[in-house]
Amino acid sequence: MSLFKKKAPKYSAPPVPPAPAEEIQNHPSNGLDNNNGAQKSQLVFHCQQAQGSPLGLISGFSNVHELYQKIAECYDFPPDDILFCTLNTHKVDMKKLLGGQIGLDDFIFAHRKGRPKEIEIVKTEDALGLTITDNGAGCSFIKKIKEGSIVSRIPHIEIGDHIERLNDENAVGKRHYEVAKLLKDIPKGTTFTIRLIEPLKSGFASIGPKTGSARSGKKQNYGSGKETLRFKANGVATIENEHDDSSKAGIDKINGLLESFMGINDTELATQMWDLSDGKTNSMQLAEAIDNSDLQEFGFTDEFIIELWGVITDARSGRLT
Incomplete structure (x- = not known):
């Protein structure tokens, strides 16, 4: 499955260090091919921790696992500490979630594990009102909460929370559809305990991609690249044009x-x-x-x-x- 999308919405948050992705030509170790296979290149992306951190530069990855590994190496923490990444915003914005593709000019923000919380829920209806997704590296989390549902009435459960455990069932390492089935299979009328881990929270008001470079005076358009780096299921990353x-x-x-x-x-x-x-x-x-x-x-x-x-x-x- 691919990891890179072509065109992300423009980022409007406050400034961060400059420059979109850079291309270093004729670097054979990265394993990236353009559409015609004529030239290989290594792409360099800017990243930061969503709760606040120095700017990082990462390259040489061809899937989500390798991306998380590169970010973890950059900041010296375990890769499984990453819940998910967003593009061009430090906020927990599911519309900006990094999935199977990244625009060549996108700025990557890594959201790390924060406070755990255990919540007891009585399943009074057939559906809890949760939409589950995962980060492609064994971590399922809440992407959407249906208005008026059971979960929407529990203020401690929030979008972006990682589902770590359901009663005695470990949810780490399971795909999103497996976790969704576990929730669906809980009998109506049953009381169960869900253990969640929320994204690490901290002030990040003054950090974000720059709208321009102080040195060059040129405007940098983060998330507006015309091409996309996609991670394929066979482990090959290719540069492609976006879908029409x-x-x-x-x-x-x-x-x-x-x-x-x-x-x-x-x-x-x-x-x-x-x-x-x-x-x-x-x-x-x-x-x-x-x-x-x-x-x-x-x-x-x-x-x-x-x-x-x-x-x-x-x-x-x-x-x-």
């Missing part, structure tokens, strides 16, 4: 299906499904492609595949834009 509007609309709609059917939010999974549909002319071909890929482990139902194909055909015809 109809493709992005289709991917967003597929993500909505994942939320409705499975209670998870995963843009990378939605993107992989969209990419798998390329060249397919009916739902049976799509189902076969999914069954022959690493997505078969999700066990998607026939109903889901039919809905998925409907979204894809709507997006292709421009009915979603």
Whole structure:
């Protein structure tokens, strides 16, 4: 699954040290290829800890695990201390979540583990109202809380909280859909304990990417790169152009299906499904492609595949834009 997206929203927070990603040409150790494979390059990204830290420079990674390792080495803490990363903002903003792709000009903020908390919940309804995602490195966390749901009435549970344990069941290392199933399988009327770890919080008001460089006088547009570094499932990172509007609309709609059917939010999974549909002319071909890929482990139902194909055909015809 890819890690880099092409175009991120402009960052409007206060200033931080300058410069977007730099390209160092002819550096063979990074393993990055552009679309035509003619040239390899090493990309350098700026990063900081979301709660406040000096500026860091990282490079030479081709997946989320390696990215976290590089950030951890930069600041000398364990990689599993990272809950998730956001792009171009230090805030816990799920719309800016780093997933399977990073724009070449994006600024990376790492959110580390903070205070643990245990909360006892009575499951009075079938659904708790949580949408779960994960960081791709064994850490599931809350991406969305449905208004009016059981959880929305518990002020101690917040977006960005890592789900570490459900009763005696360790949730660390599980994928988001596995954690969502554990929550769904808790019988109605049952009282259970959820152990959460919230992101480390601290003042960061005066830190953020600069809107311009004091030395050059040139404006730096963080998160506005025209190309995207994507991390592929086979371990290769490639530089690609971003999806067009109809493709992005289709991917967003597929993500909505994942939320409705499975209670998870995963843009990378939605993107992989969209990419798998390329060249397919009916739902049976799509189902076969999914069954022959690493997505078969999700066990998607026939109903889901039919809905998925409907979204894809709507997006292709421009009915979603």
